[in-house]
Amino acid sequence: MNPRQDILFDPQNQTIQIFDGSIGTYTYKDIIKSQILYEHAPYKGKSKMFSHRVLISTFNNSLFIEMKKVYIGIEIKLLNKDPVYVYISKEPVIQHNQQFKEA
DSSP: OOTTOSEEEETTTTEEEESSBSOEEEEGGGEEEEEEEEEEGGGTTTSSTTSSBOOOOTTOOOTTSOOOEEEEEEEEEETTSOEEEEEOOSSOEETTSHHHHHO
């Protein structure tokens, strides 16, 4: 298992194994696309994964815009159209700070 222990890529068997999020094993051939998502921290564990998303861009780093705490994750779309999710950040991070960039 990799040191992060949230996702494991197995090139030999052509699978990914998710340990934090939509726990399970998925084959490479079933994956059609992926994207980075940001979940508003107060809602983690209280609703469906990543149903409370926060839009983060390089344009919203003004002092007048509220800096929300978010969990960083990846959404993976499968051939059957079902999304699966991987949490990348273990703790909530504030957008555009050093902890956010490291996650």
